[in-house]
Amino acid sequence: MLTCSLTLFIPTLTLELGTNSMFKFITQAIKRSLRRSKLARFSTGYLILLLVIIIFGPYLAPSDPLALDLEHTVQPPSMEYPFGTDGMGRCILSRIIYGARLTSLAGFVAILVGMTVGIPLGLISGYCRGKIDTVIMMGMETLMGFPYLLLVIVLITMLGPSLPNAMVAIGIWIMPYYTRLARASALSIKEQEFIEAARMSGESNFSIILRYIFPNSISPIIVWSTIYYARAILMAAGLGFLGLGAQPPIPEWGAMTAIGREYIFVAPHVLFFPSIIILLTALSFNIWGDLLRDILDPRLRGME
Amino acid sequence: MSEKLLEIRDLSVHFNTFEGVARVLDGVCLTLYEGEVLGLIGESGSGKTVTGLTVLRLLPISAKVVSGSVYFHDDNLLVLPEYKLRDIRGGGISLVFQEPGTSLNPVAKVGDQLMDVLKLHQQIGDNNAVRAKAMELLEAVNMPRPSLVMSQYPHQLSAGMQQRVAIAMAIASNPELLIADEPTSSLDVTVGKRILELMIYLKEKRTISSLLFITHSFGIISEICDRVAAMYAGNIVEYGDVYTMLHKCCHPYTKGLINSVLDIDKKRSELKPMKGTIPRLINPPSGCGFHPRCPERMDKCPVEKPNLNPIAKNHFVACHAYEK
Amino acid sequence: MVYLYSDLDKNNPLLVIEGLVQYFPRRGIKRREDKIMFAVDNVNLSVFKSETLGLVGESGSGKTTLGRTILRLLEPKSGAIYFRGQDIVHLNSKQMRMLRVKMQMVFQNPHSSLNPRMTAGQTIGRPLKVFGRAKKSEISDRVKNALQMVGLIPDDCSKYPHEFSGGQRQRIGIARAIVLNPEFLILDEPTSALDVSVQAQILNLLSGLKEQFELTYLFISHDLGVVRHICDRIAVMYKGQLLEIAKTEELLENASHPYTKVLIASVPRITQKPRQKRIPRCAPRTIQLDGAEMDSKCKFYSRCEFRKEECKQKELHLVEIENGHKVRCHLYE
Numbered sequence: 001m002l003t004c005s006l007t008l009f010i011p012t013l014t015l016e017l018g019t020n021s022m023f024k025f026i027t028q029a030i031k032r033s034l035r036r037s038k039l040a041r042f043s044t045g046y047l048i049l050l051l052v053i054i055i056f057g058p059y060l061a062p063s064d065p066l067a068l069d070l071e072h073t074v075q076p077p078s079m080e081y082p083f084g085t086d087g088m089g090r091c092i093l094s095r096i097i098y099g100a101r102l103t104s105l106a107g108f109v110a111i112l113v114g115m116t117v118g119i120p121l122g123l124i125s126g127y128c129r130g131k132i133d134t135v136i137m138m139g140m141e142t143l144m145g146f147p148y149l150l151l152v153i154v155l156i157t158m159l160g161p162s163l164p165n166a167m168v169a170i171g172i173w174i175m176p177y178y179t180r181l182a183r184a185s186a187l188s189i190k191e192q193e194f195i196e197a198a199r200m201s202g203e204s205n206f207s208i209i210l211r212y213i214f215p216n217s218i219s220p221i222i223v224w225s226t227i228y229y230a231r232a233i234l235m236a237a238g239l240g241f242l243g244l245g246a247q248p249p250i251p252e253w254g255a256m257t258a259i260g261r262e263y264i265f266v267a268p269h270v271l272f273f274p275s276i277i278i279l280l281t282a283l284s285f286n287i288w289g290d291l292l293r294d295i296l297d298p299r300l301r302g303m304e
Numbered sequence: 305m306s307e308k309l310l311e312i313r314d315l316s317v318h319f320n321t322f323e324g325v326a327r328v329l330d331g332v333c334l335t336l337y338e339g340e341v342l343g344l345i346g347e348s349g350s351g352k353t354v355t356g357l358t359v360l361r362l363l364p365i366s367a368k369v370v371s372g373s374v375y376f377h378d379d380n381l382l383v384l385p386e387y388k389l390r391d392i393r394g395g396g397i398s399l400v401f402q403e404p405g406t407s408l409n410p411v412a413k414v415g416d417q418l419m420d421v422l423k424l425h426q427q428i429g430d431n432n433a434v435r436a437k438a439m440e441l442l443e444a445v446n447m448p449r450p451s452l453v454m455s456q457y458p459h460q461l462s463a464g465m466q467q468r469v470a471i472a473m474a475i476a477s478n479p480e481l482l483i484a485d486e487p488t489s490s491l492d493v494t495v496g497k498r499i500l501e502l503m504i505y506l507k508e509k510r511t512i513s514s515l516l517f518i519t520h521s522f523g524i525i526s527e528i529c530d531r532v533a534a535m536y537a538g539n540i541v542e543y544g545d546v547y548t549m550l551h552k553c554c555h556p557y558t559k560g561l562i563n564s565v566l567d568i569d570k571k572r573s574e575l576k577p578m579k580g581t582i583p584r585l586i587n588p589p590s591g592c593g594f595h596p597r598c599p600e601r602m603d604k605c606p607v608e609k610p611n612l613n614p615i616a617k618n619h620f621v622a623c624h625a626y627e628k
Numbered sequence: 629m630v631y632l633y634s635d636l637d638k639n640n641p642l643l644v645i646e647g648l649v650q651y652f653p654r655r656g657i658k659r660r661e662d663k664i665m666f667a668v669d670n671v672n673l674s675v676f677k678s679e680t681l682g683l684v685g686e687s688g689s690g691k692t693t694l695g696r697t698i699l700r701l702l703e704p705k706s707g708a709i710y711f712r713g714q715d716i717v718h719l720n721s722k723q724m725r726m727l728r729v730k731m732q733m734v735f736q737n738p739h740s741s742l743n744p745r746m747t748a749g750q751t752i753g754r755p756l757k758v759f760g761r762a763k764k765s766e767i768s769d770r771v772k773n774a775l776q777m778v779g780l781i782p783d784d785c786s787k788y789p790h791e792f793s794g795g796q797r798q799r800i801g802i803a804r805a806i807v808l809n810p811e812f813l814i815l816d817e818p819t820s821a822l823d824v825s826v827q828a829q830i831l832n833l834l835s836g837l838k839e840q841f842e843l844t845y846l847f848i849s850h851d852l853g854v855v856r857h858i859c860d861r862i863a864v865m866y867k868g869q870l871l872e873i874a875k876t877e878e879l880l881e882n883a884s885h886p887y888t889k890v891l892i893a894s895v896p897r898i899t900q901k902p903r904q905k906r907i908p909r910c911a912p913r914t915i916q917l918d919g920a921e922m923d924s925k926c927k928f929y930s931r932c933e934f935r936k937e938e939c940k941q942k943e944l945h946l947v948e949i950e951n952g953h954k955v956r957c958h959l960y961e
Contacts, residue, residue: 196735197733197741197804200732201755203754212745492687494686496894523853523896523897526896565898566831568897575857576828577825577832578825582825
């Protein structure tokens with residue numbers, strides 16, 4: 001029940017907290033990134049390009065990503081196939097463009113799964129302390145103690161290999177990180193006077209967590225989400241590579257690298273393009289995560 | 305007539321913030337003579353702390369000295385090369401901060417910190433001699449059981465004792481000027497009184513020559529200062545000797561401030577607070593910074609910024625209503 | 629302004645505290661039950677209707693803890709609290725919530741006593757919503773009304789705390805406390821974090837509200853100047869013990885407890901005559917013992933110039949030396 005109400009609250013609260021201030025904030029972040037370094041400028045440009053591809057994908061792709069062209073298999077880049085073709089004659093560029101949607105969605109769902117369970121647990125753990133805190137953190141630390149690949153592989157084996165299952169498995173892996181984050185926020189916010197004031201106003205513990213602690217913990221959550229997003233994308237691609245995530249012929253970037261592996265000495269472009277795209281995407285999100293963290297930190301100090 | 309020790313001429317400092325450029329100091333002029341205690345009083349946002357920090361060039365990166373000079377004897381501290389300035393910091397001029405807990409290194413023993421300061425400014429070769437001198441310093445600040453304190457960490461001391469250690473470090477090299485930035489504001493009243501006594505005692509004993517005391521409390525000013533300057537929104541609005549400032553002040557802000565003070569000796573009566581609030585320094589009011597709140601505002605005030613004019617001997621006011 | 633303290637009200641206290649004890653157990657391996665530092669050490673106090681009782685003390689005196697314990701934000705370890713004659717220590721949480729309508733608190737730090745993610749209107753409106761004191765349609769009006777009463781404009785209800793100055797934020801905190809029409813307000817250093825000029829405005833506001841709504845205040849502060857101005861009676865605390873209590877003028881003119889005398893003498897004040905400096909050249913200090921505090925019954929023992937051996941062992945109580953003036957010291961037994 002808690003999870004449901006929180007899933008509803010996340011979007012509504014985010015809207016409530018001022019789409020206006022969000023916009024101002026994002027534009028400021030973009031401007032900052034442009035000033036910072038070549039790498040930052042590149043990441044911003046790349047992410048905007050990625051956004052365009054995600055939205056307008058089908059109109060930009062030169063061919064159908066699933067269409068086979070068995071006469072032109074493993075062709076190097078040409079006019080007709082700008083990134084070449086893979087082992088079944090499919091256009092790699094089109095597959096990458098369509099794959100953008102899949103991979104970004106995969107990352108998003110994974111962190112959403114992690115958030116909806118992890119954040120409430122973390123907030124409750126940090127606010128209530130005592131036995132509840134010990135139990136929840138013991139559980140989370142156990143989960144974190146597993147080597148991540150092992151954990152995810154075991155989960156997939158239980159659930160069956162497919163992209164949705166991969167998203168859930170990655171979400172479960174990400175969850176303890178959100179719990180730790182939320183708990184840290186709850187611990188520090190709990191000590192502030194307005195929480196005592198809320199108790200004087202008659203608020204119940206549940207209400208305090210929902211209305212007072214959660215909205216004030218959002219900043220670090222947003223910042224780290226970009227970084228976890230990058231991790232989730234890498235994980236999804238990794239699983240695809242191992243054949244445990246998206247199954248071919250789905251044009252998911254990781255699955256494409258699995259196909260490309262076979263041709264690494266013969267036609268390296270089949271492996272190269274999806275790999276480089278995964279790298280650039282993860283890198284850009286990481287850089288933006290850093291940027292957001294830098295913006296939010298001194299700003300918080302400047303607020304007082 | 306005593307010699308001038310410190311002279312601040314037309315100092316302007318701007319801070320770069322998210323929302324724009326904040327004019328924290330706007331043409332501050334101040335003179336400090338040898339052997340006197342000068343008080344600098346103001347509320348938050350008046351620029352009093354920044355003035356103290358600028359003297360020793362301890363401003364953060366976002367701050368920029370836009371114009372003006374700070375003369376210590378004959379040197380302009382703002383243009384002095386770094387190595388010479390380091391000699392002056394702690395040597396000629398020392399600073400004591402508000403929070404003793406954060407001005408001491410929490411992971412170094414008190415004795416080690418004192419010895420470090422001594423070694424920096426004085427050429428004493430022998431370690432034992434340095435240690436003995438450090439003990440002397442602790443005795444000079446009336447620290448109970450100095451030998452024990454030498455081997456303790458700051459967190460093991462009470463706030464009052466921590467402040468004494470900070471003062472000991474500040475006077476280690478017999479500086480001529482001690483700048484104290486609200487040293488008793490975060491201490492209990494009874495503890496704070498002892499610290500004030502100590503500072504005056506050090507001055508009378510000539511360990512330090514002059515004291516620049518930054519505070520927001522008129523009571524403290526009355527008890528220890530010879531002269532006092534009042535600041536508002538980055539400007540000195542009035543200064544003079546202590547009695548004149550407390551009982552015969554002219555500037556509307558100073559008057560309003562004195563009327564708002566709740567002195568323990570004051571009988572209960574109607575409080576007449578000033579209207580309005582302190583202006584934001586990003587877009588300060590034009591002309592005189594106090595004009596939006598001033599009960600004696602004239603037409604000239606929003607247009608022209610008033611200069612400090614002498615009203616009587618040793619009494620200067622920056623107000624159009626009191627120009628001769 | 630007329631400050632009311634009538635002897636007729638002596639038999640009609642609004643709040644009575646008897647033998648209140650509060651301490652914080654030491655966590656960790658060393659849980660020594662014998663050597664506890666009491667934050668509130670057996671305090672007896674009465675607050676009468678329509679008065680402003682000042683509670684002064686330095687850091688560690690326990691005044692803030694006492695305030696929070698009275699409202700049961702911290703559960704008292706032992707002792708009794710009677711509000712309008714009713715024992716409130718043993719009420720369950722539901723009953724206590726209902727009582728919170730009558731007893732409210734104004735907090736010290738304007739920068740951390742408001743939720744940064746709630747507008748002023750929401751902050752003030754929450755108590756009404758939670759206690760169901762007003763229908764949905766009424767809440768907005770009552771919030772705007774409360775804002776006007778504390779000197780802000782109704783349009784401010786949609787602004788966030790960071791858009792206000794410190795003084796304005798404190799006004800919002802006061803509005804939040806009075807929107808439920810309480811009877812009793814505990815003010816925990818409401819002006820300590822404010823500038824002098826703003827402090828004056830807030831104190832005037834508090835006096836005005838008290839008259840308008842016939843409130844009773846418990847004013848916690850470390851600033852004797854402020855307390856003198858606004859309080860009818862003053863109680864002095866030191867290390868968890870209540871040492872002296874008297875009417876304001878009486879306390880300041882005839883302070884009896886050694887600590888009170890030291891406290892009053894230490895406050896910096898504006899001198900009346902020119903060239904009269906009060907700070908002498910390092911006056912002789914009473915030699916301070918330490919570690920003795922834990923063992924002795926009177927906590928001021930180690931700093932007291934009138935101390936005697938019996939102060940360590942003898943359990944003392946508040947003794948009335950004059951009408952309404954009570955002291956806890958062997959000098960007055």
